[in-house]
Amino acid sequence: MNDSLPGYAERLDALHQALAADFRAIIARLPWREHESILDPGCGDGFFTGLLAERLPRGVAVGLDTSTAFLEAAEARLAEQIEAGRVRLVEGNVDRLPFDDATIDGVFSAHSMQSYPDLPHALREFRRVLRAGSTLAILETDNVHSIMLSWPPDLELAVRQAEHREIGDEDSYIGTYFPRFAPRLLAEAGFTDLQREYIFIERQPPVGEALERYVELYLKYLAEQTSGRLDAAATARLAEIGDPRSKRFLPRQANFFFGSLQTLITARA
Known part of the structure; x- marks a missing residue:
């Protein structure tokens, strides 16, 4: 089977x-001991692994993924x-x-909840492989924030309205908005002692090449996602602020601000 990296891989990197x-x-604050084995499901290119x-x-990080292309990228990164x-x-x-x-002594899942077709079952699998009393840690964002x-x-309002126009039912969006549903889902999977910590990551100028590249790719992705649902003027403005050749390229504006609200959720098996 021909397995290649997904389109979002460059943006994520x-x-x-x-x-x-x-x-x-964030990982440094988790309660694992240095000799333990920690599973990173949905490890992708191995960044979090x-x-x-x-x-x-003195322990081992176990990266797991279904994609052979991602596993090959992780192998190269972590040789x-x-x-x-x-x-x-x-x-x-x-x-x-x-x-x-x-x-397994611990599970760390980062930004993967929306990729699981049966999220409650995945959480039960995490619970099954964890040793009694060990920690599950989930790092997620709420798609709106x-x-x-x-x-x-x-x-922004026009783009967000176009992006979120079709939200579907709860089964389709619990992963995308996982922090809102975490207490119920984790309790149903058999976890206890749930804790949620909200961590705000921010950047202001100068932001560096990596973040400039991310914003460029992110705005391009939004343009693709909202194609046909934005009017012509908004489409043109979105393209302009996402183009590094433009004077209006967003990361190079004096008032540029980047923020990401991360939610660190821990629970005990």
Whole structure:
């Protein structure tokens, strides 16, 4: 089967590079011990798996994904840690995690909830493989508040209205807005002692090449998502503020602001 990286991979990588220090600090506060084994389901290109390996100098970070292309990218990124035995990559699915019951010391899931077709079942799988008393940590955003930019308010409102016009029913959006539903979903999966911490990440000029690239790709993505639902004037303005060749390129404006509201959710198995 021909397996290639998804279209969002470049955009996600740019965000990771721009906010690496913030994500590293988030992982540093989690209660795992340095010799434990922590599972990173939906590991993608291995960015968070690598941060977990830093956090576990005598343990192992286990990255799991269904995509062979992502696993190959993770293998290239983490070659040294893999050779040292601090990272292990596994091809697998959260529908049935390839681990025995109660054999994992912790699970760290980052920005993956919306990718699971049966989210309650995935959470039960996390609970099944975790040792009693161990910690599940989930880092997520709420799609409405995931990215905040200093763009013209009228344009932002028009784009957001076009982006969120068709929201669907609860089964289709609980992953996209996971922090709102976390207490119920985790309790139903058998977890206790839930804690939610809201972490606001911000950047102001100068923001650096990685964040400039991310904003460029993000605004291009929004233009594609809202194509046909924005009027011609709004479409042209969105293209202009997302074009690095334009004088109005958003990250290079004196009043530029970037924000991302992250939610760190922990619970005990």
